Amino acid sequence: MDFTSVTPVILGMLRWGPRSGYDIKRIVDNSTRFFWAASYGQIYPDLRRLAGAGLIEQMGKPKGGRRRTLYRLTPAGEDALREWLLSPSLSVELRDEGFLKLFLSEALTDEEALGLLGALRSRHEAVVARLSEIEARAKERGGLPYGVLRWGLGVNRLTAELCAELERELLDEREEEGVPDVRPAG
Amino acid sequence: MDFTSVTPVILGMLRWGPRSGYDIKRIVDNSTRFFWAASYGQIYPDLRRLAGAGLIEQMGKPKGGRRRTLYRLTPAGEDALREWLLSPSLSVELRDEGFLKLFLSEALTDEEALGLLGALRSRHEAVVARLSEIEARAKERGGLPYGVLRWGLGVNRLTAELCAELERELLDEREEEGVPDVRPAG
DNA sequence: GACGGCATGTAAGTCGTTACATGATTTG
DNA sequence: CAAATCATGTAACGACTTACATGCCGTC
Numbered sequence: 001m002d003f004t005s006v007t008p009v010i011l012g013m014l015r016w017g018p019r020s021g022y023d024i025k026r027i028v029d030n031s032t033r034f035f036w037a038a039s040y041g042q043i044y045p046d047l048r049r050l051a052g053a054g055l056i057e058q059m060g061k062p063k064g065g066r067r068r069t070l071y072r073l074t075p076a077g078e079d080a081l082r083e084w085l086l087s088p089s090l091s092v093e094l095r096d097e098g099f100l101k102l103f104l105s106e107a108l109t110d111e112e113a114l115g116l117l118g119a120l121r122s123r124h125e126a127v128v129a130r131l132s133e134i135e136a137r138a139k140e141r142g143g144l145p146y147g148v149l150r151w152g153l154g155v156n157r158l159t160a161e162l163c164a165e166l167e168r169e170l171l172d173e174r175e176e177e178g179v180p181d182v183r184p185a186g
Numbered sequence: 187m188d189f190t191s192v193t194p195v196i197l198g199m200l201r202w203g204p205r206s207g208y209d210i211k212r213i214v215d216n217s218t219r220f221f222w223a224a225s226y227g228q229i230y231p232d233l234r235r236l237a238g239a240g241l242i243e244q245m246g247k248p249k250g251g252r253r254r255t256l257y258r259l260t261p262a263g264e265d266a267l268r269e270w271l272l273s274p275s276l277s278v279e280l281r282d283e284g285f286l287k288l289f290l291s292e293a294l295t296d297e298e299a300l301g302l303l304g305a306l307r308s309r310h311e312a313v314v315a316r317l318s319e320i321e322a323r324a325k326e327r328g329g330l331p332y333g334v335l336r337w338g339l340g341v342n343r344l345t346a347e348l349c350a351e352l353e354r355e356l357l358d359e360r361e362e363e364g365v366p367d368v369r370p371a372g
Numbered sequence: 373g374a375c376g377g378c379a380t381g382t383a384a385g386t387c388g389t390t391a392c393a394t395g396a397t398t399t400g
Numbered sequence: 401c402a403a404a405t406c407a408t409g410t411a412a413c414g415a416c417t418t419a420c421a422t423g424c425c426g427t428c
Binding site: 098108169 | 285290291
């Protein structure tokens with residue numbers, strides 16, 4: 001049974017209890033999406049495939065009138081999840097337009113580069129704000145999922161601070177060149 | 187003229203001077219690949235397309251006997267690059283298997299989780315080591331490309347440290363539960 | 373003259389998103 | 401009853417990687 005990119009997500013989330021494809025998508029969008037996205041186009045086909053392979057199974061229709069297909073993890077599914085967790089692969093892929101722009105920004109004037117840095121900084125500040133909202137709840141539960149949240153907070157804080165630092169450096173350079181300093185105090 | 191994902195890379199690197207597709211690929215693999223990868227299958231077709239659109243142009247055959255196709259940036263290409271740099275889009279996509287594993291690692295024993303954390307930590311320590319090698323050279327040139335390198339160093343250091351911290355937390359928990367502590371001093 | 377690296381290029385296949393279709397059900 | 405949202409599903413498209421094909425050049 002090979003794993004697609006959503007397979008571990010499905011097995012891992014079903015391990016917390018029975019869920020539907022819709023549930024899984026919603027949870028992903030509130031948690032792993034920052035480092036591992038998933039779309040319906042991946043989730044629904046994979047649910048069927050995994051059910052066919054016996055790693056998950058459909059549960060009896062639930063109480064509520066609404067039609068939903070709830071799945072639960074089978075022992076075989078738990079084994080497969082553990083096996084995947086213990087496999088050595090730790091691949092990373094990043095595609096960050098902001099940093100590509102910074103890297104190529106020699107074609108910009110200082111003012112323009114400052115604009116870019118400011119935009120990048122607010123992007124990361126916004127993520128920090130978003131993650132801070134969740135923090136209290138995640139802290140209670142603790143464990144490694146909370147560790148992952150701390151990582152997200154740390155990385156985004158660091159990035160925002162670096163942007164601020166680079167902005168200051170650009171302004172300092174400009175000052176040395178005799179351009180009037182219009183920075184607000186502080 | 188729309189931009190594919192390699193278009194800014196090509197224009198940006200040709201701005202530093204004439205280059206071949208092969209050159210660009212090599213530079214990417216030593217610089218942007220950490221946050222923006224590119225393959226031959228993208229580069230060569232795009233070079234032709236961009237030449238057809240007049241954003242870059244082929245130069246006369248070079249001295250060396252070896253057949254290479256050198257391109258240079260045209261004024262139209264520089265304009266297009268600047269326009270792209272000034273556009274508001276700052277998309278990010280991340281796919282990090284290590285952190286997905288951490289996030290789902292409740293299915294592991296503490297020992298197994300410690301193994302995972304250790305592997306993740308050494309992955310990031312290795313990146314730090316790799317980037318440190320380049321640092322001196324990048325520092326001389328300075329500017330925003332150096333800023334991007336500092337970002338890479340910072341993020342990977344922070345991640346490695348967080349792993350170490352989570353490892354300590356797991357060990358402390360275990361200690362509280364009366365499991366004998368086998369940590370080396372320090 | 374064989375091998376390794378330079379250099380260009382493409383075909384096939386995988387992966388993933390987007391957008392849409394469908395219909396049921398709760399809520400105002 | 402209209403609108404929002406729950407819920408499942410798929411088709412089409414685009415993006416990217418991989419692997420291979422080709423041939424040349426310099427070196428041992």
